[in-house]
Amino acid sequence: MTTVSLTVNGQPVTADVDPRTLLVQFLRENLRLTGTHVGCDTSQCGACVVHLNGQAVKSCTILAVQAHASVVTTIEGIAGGGELHPMQAAFREHHGLQCGYCTPGMIMSAIDIVNRKGNALDEQTIRAELEGNLCRCTGYHNIVKAVAAGAQAMAQAPLQQAAE
Amino acid sequence: MYAFEYHRPTSVKEAGSLAGQAEDTKFLAGGHTLLPTMKLRLAGPANLIDLGQIAELRGIERTGDTITIGAMMKHAEVANSADVKEAIPALAEMAELIGDPHVRNRGTIGGSVANNDPSADYPAACLALNATIVTNQRKIAADDFFQGIFTTALEEGEIITQISFPIPSRAAYAKFRNPASRYALVGVFVAKHADVVRVTVTGAGSNGVFRVPEMEQALSGNFAAEALDGIAVGEDGMNSDIHADAAYRAHLVGVMARRAVQAAAARG
Numbered sequence: 001m002t003t004v005s006l007t008v009n010g011q012p013v014t015a016d017v018d019p020r021t022l023l024v025q026f027l028r029e030n031l032r033l034t035g036t037h038v039g040c041d042t043s044q045c046g047a048c049v050v051h052l053n054g055q056a057v058k059s060c061t062i063l064a065v066q067a068h069a070s071v072v073t074t075i076e077g078i079a080g081g082g083e084l085h086p087m088q089a090a091f092r093e094h095h096g097l098q099c100g101y102c103t104p105g106m107i108m109s110a111i112d113i114v115n116r117k118g119n120a121l122d123e124q125t126i127r128a129e130l131e132g133n134l135c136r137c138t139g140y141h142n143i144v145k146a147v148a149a150g151a152q153a154m155a156q157a158p159l160q161q162a163a164e
Numbered sequence: 165m166y167a168f169e170y171h172r173p174t175s176v177k178e179a180g181s182l183a184g185q186a187e188d189t190k191f192l193a194g195g196h197t198l199l200p201t202m203k204l205r206l207a208g209p210a211n212l213i214d215l216g217q218i219a220e221l222r223g224i225e226r227t228g229d230t231i232t233i234g235a236m237m238k239h240a241e242v243a244n245s246a247d248v249k250e251a252i253p254a255l256a257e258m259a260e261l262i263g264d265p266h267v268r269n270r271g272t273i274g275g276s277v278a279n280n281d282p283s284a285d286y287p288a289a290c291l292a293l294n295a296t297i298v299t300n301q302r303k304i305a306a307d308d309f310f311q312g313i314f315t316t317a318l319e320e321g322e323i324i325t326q327i328s329f330p331i332p333s334r335a336a337y338a339k340f341r342n343p344a345s346r347y348a349l350v351g352v353f354v355a356k357h358a359d360v361v362r363v364t365v366t367g368a369g370s371n372g373v374f375r376v377p378e379m380e381q382a383l384s385g386n387f388a389a390e391a392l393d394g395i396a397v398g399e400d401g402m403n404s405d406i407h408a409d410a411a412y413r414a415h416l417v418g419v420m421a422r423r424a425v426q427a428a429a430a431r432g
Binding site for chain 2: 043
């Protein structure tokens with residue numbers, strides 16, 4: 001067993017884990033944060049995307065012990081005070097999902113895109129940047145609309161952006 | 165994944181001595197090849213030495229005519245580095261073409277070079293740019309480093325610490341991606357140095373990255389896409405799989421080489 005200490009959604013967490021525990025397993029099974037999904041388990045689909053020290057990563061391809069001393073944000077950690085994060089609200093408003101399985105990863109990736117590329121995102125940029133997130137239902141159309149709208153909404157919600 | 169013992173050294177020296185003491189070790193860099201391989205139980209090291217906490221393996225530095233990149237620098241960091249973009253824009257663009265944004269936030273230059281996947285991008289860049297691979301034991305010229313598919317000059321327990329790239333006068337990388345895996349079906353890196361042009365190919369060769377001497381010679385005389393007219397790369401030794409057969413890959417080498425030369429020449 002190896003001790004891992006990290007911050008998850010603002011809370012300090014320490015645990016002894018088998019070193020082969022994946023970060024996504026640790027989040028889901030140890031912390032019961034089941035919003036982060038396992039889709040392909042081969043670092044392709046993006047259902048497991050979380051933020052590690054502020055950057056979007058695939059938590060199925062990171063050991064929990066590699067996240068030692070890091071700050072992790074999951075889909076459960078982005079809403080503030082009972083209010084949806086603007087990107088979550090945009091996915092609901094624009095119906096950027098059907099079955100919803102890919103949605104947590106899509107939203108975490110979308111917020112990362114805004115953090116890197118700003119609030120005015122054209123369709124081409126969004127589609128290119130969502131390369132590592134697969135959706136098998138929607139054909140991406142409404143996801144792209146939701147990301148563009150969510151990106152703009154994030155510009156008007158400075159407090160939530162700062163919390164993220 | 166088979167069980168292993170996990171080590172988290174904080175210096176290259178400590179990592180090297182851990183590798184010397186323990187049996188059956190693997191170094192873990194970004195983990196975006198090793199961890200999937202371990203999940204499939206194609207690799208099952210008894211000891212995993214995580215290089216992620218070693219500060220001396222990080223950093224990008226420009227000194228004179230050279231850019232030196234720490235082995236644990238991530239693809240996104242290389243792609244976004246102002247120094248790399250200014251000195252060797254082709255290298256930054258190449259890093260931006262690896263995988264997807266999440267992969268680029270984890271995968272490292274050192275890991276990619278040490279793995280020498282026959283479809284990876286960095287081996288082509290290192291070989292075309294005449295890079296030097298610096299380890300905790302010695303300096304290895306790229307020409308001597310890449311020794312065939314998944315094979316390098318690295319000895320057991322040897323750690324890549326940095327890679328230094330002489331700044332070329334012009335360079336470009338043209339990649340035909342497998343749209344699913346985003347690995348290079350064929351990638352061609354062209355670099356014009358003061359005295360010579362180097363042309364390297366990844367993804368195509370069944371024995372990994374290789375140079376194309378006929379193209380290098382032609383481009384050394386005239387650095388223009390037309391100089392490649394009439395030069396065909398044969399199918400022998402080309403990969404052939406469900407994604408592309410040998411003849412198609414051989415054809416793509418010519419197409420990508422022309423595109424790379426055009427892009428390099430257009431940089432002015």
